[in-house]
Amino acid sequence: MEFDMKRVLIVLGALSLLAGCKTDEQQRAIDMRNDNRLCQAQGFAPGSQALAECMNTAAQSRAADKARQAAAQQAQAARDQANWDAWRQKADNNGNSNSSWNNNSSWSQSNNQTIDTRPQFDRQGNPNFDTQGNYQGCHGIGCQVDNPDAPN
Incomplete structure (x- = not known):
């Protein structure tokens, strides 16, 4: 039987999509089964130390991927907040005394605006x-x- 990595990845991808409705314990069991299948497909014998090491490596890789994704999301949220704060600070310091921020952090204009007639x-x-x-x-x-x- 020839190993087809593309099929394994498709199956793993489909299973990961379906895994969104699982509890953490169910997800861990699915991940272990997938790791076991993947490692056996790579030629590691069932019950061997090499299979256990392969499964451990796959689990560590998955955990590292999750940590990288979480860090990337936090970094993006921090960048978004910094951009928002900078924009808000610039708008507040723009010399527009007829404008203000309300408590909902949304822009509101006062009704007492005058037209600057200076050229x-x-x-x-x-x-x-x-x-x-x-x-x-x-x-x-x-x-x-x-x-x-x-x-x-």
């Missing part, structure tokens, strides 16, 4: 505000744009 760009197309939102437009004589920060 966003000068005649040459240069921005009148820096990246922090501070006005840096024309302030001198000869400018067609008055200083909006100056008292009237």
Whole structure:
């Protein structure tokens, strides 16, 4: 009888899909049976020390895979939280005093918004505000744009 690894993997994959409805004890029994079949298919004699070592290696490999998956999920959750925190901090520090975070961590706008009438760009197309939102437009004589920060 020739060993067909593809069939074994298909069977193991199908069994692992069906195993989602099992208790931990039932899952361990299924895993042991699968490990036993896999190791015997690789040529280890039933009841031999080599078969036991093969099954132990398979169990350790499965445990390591689960640990890697759990660590990867935790790392992704930490990255997602850090990205969310950075975005929220940036939004809070963006100089938008008419916006706030409510207790549900969702964005809400106040109804008392006013339109900023200061020109966003000068005649040459240069921005009148820096990246922090501070006005840096024309302030001198000869400018067609008055200083909006100056008292009237």
